[in-house]
Amino acid sequence: MRRLRSLALAVLPLAVALPLLLGLRAVAGPYLTIVLLDVGVNVILAVSLQVVNGFTGQFSLGHAGFMSVGAYTAAKVTLGLADVQLAFLPTAASDAVVFAGALAAGMAAAALAGLLVGLPSLRLRGDYLAIVTLGFGEIIRSVIENSPWLGGALGLTSLPLETGVVGVGLAVVATVVMAWRLLRSTQGRALLAIREDEVAAEAMGVDTTGYKVRAFVISAAFAGLAGGLVAHLIGSISPGNFGFVRSMEIVVMVVLGGLGSISGAVVAAAGLTVALELLREFQAYRMVAYALLLIVVMLARPQGLLGTRELWEPWRRRRTGGAA
């Protein structure tokens, strides 16, 4: 009984989300569906980057690199298993199982990449780490471009279109719950301690290098999840999808939402994705308007929309009186 209860607690958010997502899938038209999928993927990316940039205070610029590792791994799995049909399941269910396995493989591969990049580079701080992660992103991209097995610069095409509202929705819930529970656990507080003062964290018994690497691995795994979803959303991927610009987009979402705020990252990711959609009307001036929007927001709220606060706690952490 106790075991059952704890299991229920563990998966409760997903169980609550599932019927809502099924309802959403039923009512959303094709255009809304595409926007929702875009929003969902960006939320996963922003929230997962928040673990490194916001919680741990390390500046990573290579998120799209981890995303591409997940995307290519998942794509290779679904392509390789395209003709596999699990005998005891109907076709659709069998494909869904294969897809879930592909996403898990993508996460694992991205996590491994996170470990390989994190171990040597997380002894660096600030700008240096940013440059190393940026370099890593570019290395991944050019390795893929030059691997015929991965489709080279043209990428992989005719992937099964498995990504839907329900899958993305569940992934979003899983990512947000991951970040939320992490932030409220002793492990998450160790990450915050590193952000606040690395020397003091180390002196209080926090293995700073170990925790930084773990944060990196977690963040990379969820970027890999987003990558796997993206690959099966449009049915094709190419190295160009995962360049430096993509990494920057994610960093912008995190900074705009407020470093350290989960709901901030969600709001900023959703808001910017929708804004880019709405700005399509302006065609050539779209990116100009986008950039202006960013500049205005950053001038008005340099600490990000929500700072380190969450959406539902505007009163907390506000400066009192005139004290700086």
Added chain:
Amino acid sequence: MTAGAAAPVLELRGVGVRFGGLRALADFDLALRPGELVGLIGPNGAGKTTAFNAITGVYAPTEGEVRVAGARVNGLRPHRICARGVARTFQNIRLFRELSALDNVRIACHAGARSGFFGAWLRTPHHRAEEARIHDRAVSYLEVLGLAGRRDELARQLPYGEQRRLEIARALATGPRVLCLDEPAAGMNGAEKVALMELIRGIRDRFGTAVLVIEHDMRLVMGVSERLLVLDHGVTIAEGPPAAVRRDPRVIEAYLGDAYLEERHLAPPPGDR
């Protein structure tokens, strides 16, 4: 604990720290027994904080050895030394400024946590029990330092004296055998300083922790410590009970120096400095 002279919890033998050609600390010996309260004094730049950094692993000693409860800790990372039972505060307060007082202390309770990331994500019963334990422990340390009413305030919003106390609560929460306090009373007024020293003594009595205090205020440190160690230019120039150290002419010259003599309306010795 065995009867008679207990084994030292912290032992330094011939410890030296060099930065290139600069010898910040030389041939430093110290043996701290359980429950002892020892003051480390000396003028600015004497090597007091360097000694702390060598003990806590911020710098690896270039010579000699540091033992905690008998085990050699030279060259271990600070978090490992902390796990062995050495906790510290910092001369310039280094709290986790944007976190609450409670979170500051909870982070220090972290070392024994066993549940890991997956436990946290799945909210396992084990993890929740551990979180509850950490929470209670942290609250009890806040109470010891008289900060129970401040638990939800951000560290940076606390008044200066409370920030100092919060740092001690945080260090204590790591469950140390040795507590190293780097100028805990700096910037406090006289009454606050006396209260703090009483508090430190109380902590020692209650937890049986050995305490090593760096302090600038001579009178204060003499009032509270059982033993003093005086450093000057990285060299230990005197050691012993406060009354004896106070009379040691080398200490008077090196540490009390001109200020002390002026206070007594005496002329500085000719040729000094």
